[in-house]
Amino acid sequence: MGTSSKDIQKNTDIQQTIYSELGYKSMPFPFTTPAVLEAYGTLVGLDTPPAKTARVLELGATYGGNIISQALYNPEAQFVGIELSQDQVEKGNEIIANAGLTNIELIQSDIGSINENIGTFDYIIAHGVYSWVDDSVKDAMLNIIERHLTDNGLAYVSYNTYPGWHTMEEVRQLMMFANGDAEHLNHKDKVLRGKTIGSIVGSQILKYDNLKDRNSKFLGALRSVMQKDDYYVGHDHLEPNNDPVYFYQFNNHLAKHNLSYVCDVDLTLSMVRSFDSEMADQLEKLSPNNHVGQEQYLDFILDTSFRKSIICKSSHAQAIKYDLGNPDLVNTVPVRTIINAFTYETLFDEEALEMFTNDLVRDTFQSIIKDGGQFNMIEALALVKAANDAANGNDESLEDAVNALYIAMAEHIVRGGLRFLKTPPVKAYYMEGQSFVPKRFTEFVKAIADGGTDYIYGATPYNEAIDDISDEDLMFMEIMNKPKAKSTIIKSIKDKIFSQTHGTPGKNQQAMAEAFYNELTKRMEMLGFLDNKIK
DSSP states (O other), X not given: OOOOHHHHHHHHXXXXXXXXXXXXXXXXXXXXXHHHHHHHHHHTTOOOOOGGGOEEEEESOTTSTTTHHHHXXXXXXXXXXXXXXXXXXXHHHHHHHHHTOOSEEEEEOOGGGOOGGGOOEEEEEEOSOGGGSOHHHHHHHHHHHHHHEEEEEEEEEEEXXXXXXXXXXXXXXXXXXXXXXXXXXXXXXXXXXXXHHHHHHHHHHHTOHHHHHHTHHHHHHHHHHHTSOHHHHHHHHSSSOOOOEEHHHHHXXXXXXXXXXXXXXXXXXTOGGGTOHHHHHHHHHHSTTOHHHHHHHHHHHHTOOEEEEEEEEGGGGGGOOOGGGOGGGTTSHHHHHHHTTOEEEEOSOGGGGGGOOSHHHHHHHHHHHHTTSEEEHHHHHHHHHHHHHHTTOOHHHHHHHHHHHHHHHHHHHHHTSEXXXXXXXXXXXXXXXXXXXXXXXXXHHHHHHTTGGGTBOEEOTTOOEEOOOOHHHHHHHHHTSSOOOHHHHHHHHIIIIITTOTTOOHHHHHHHHHHHHHHHHHHHHHHTOOEESOO
């Protein structure tokens, strides 16, 4: 039986109460961008829509914090967010209007009421929704993906999973029981009560060595929850719905809607052979030629509690390949062609270079890191050749190094040491007299600074949250509205910030303004807020 509209409204009211009482802010999630989904599809051999001009739909968009920043950095793409809360839609659309963004809109609707007029989308996102709604809404969500995803598009759905969530379920039930007679409390106080009682229960277990050993898993889960933000605890543990599923159950649900699993954002769950061939052999024996079955067994081994699944239409799934995760296939032409398709950024520093056993590969990554960390394979291969020449190496040593490089690339793509994108953000470095801040970035920061910060975060071009956007950022961006000489910018900084600072000598003002200039130009680079007059 489905859930009645009265029950849905009651659950929605509870969720909105949690949001308001616990200071909910809408987060950006870096693994939900069209560029990331495009890259993952390419990685497993799918022909995915170009991220730059994609149409993107988010289900459960709240205030729009996940897609507003994406719309800012991707002006040629179109974004639509669906959210049940009228209040959140209104506030989100107000931020969008104040930011002057025309390629995004939030629509108030429940998921089951979306009609055909909304059109089709290249990418559909549903982060933090599937496990927190009843079965009828889960079904409606996959029905939307089935009907509104383009034939070669990809969707992203995250959800809590068993077996790992069984232990978390114990913590949830403890906190629910602790608040069983506390209907008079608001949700903020219920979270505090749940955390307090949870801490008391944990402290009692810790008093006894035999209980501590027997309940170590529960203690770990309890400790993890106690350290989480109040909003997270209120959302994950005190909402009416929290309905984890086993991975295979999720896949069975996909099949009913002509959808297929592609891979997890955590590639170690999907490409286990890249780091443990013995385990992969055993998984193959347990579930021959069945990738879903193998991953389900892996979830039992790893005690997986959360998944971020990328899915596609079943008609598009035949092209899926997991060759990148097999070291024996990395140095074949098809896999090298895939690795060559991306622009990369290192997510490790020089201290981690010892993990590379080939000296030429180690020298190559050291050069890449010193040069800023972003590269493509043409550049990496040129560096390998230069390192080989400098070492007076021969063709054989070069071939060994190239093979080692591709194996290292595949390994660190899977393990998360490399960010890989087919459509990377345009990176503009500050150049005096040529760099400026385009108007759309200034309007966005102004919208955040003028009240939007209560509802959404700013974000980097990779959709990573920034929680410290300030009036100083905005002031500097307004100064940088067109290319200017360094001396002109520093004078403007002194006029705006230091002119009314009493008792500060002029020489100190100059030094402070120069330091401010140096810090903010680097910050504008990091935020991706720069463009250059000459390209």
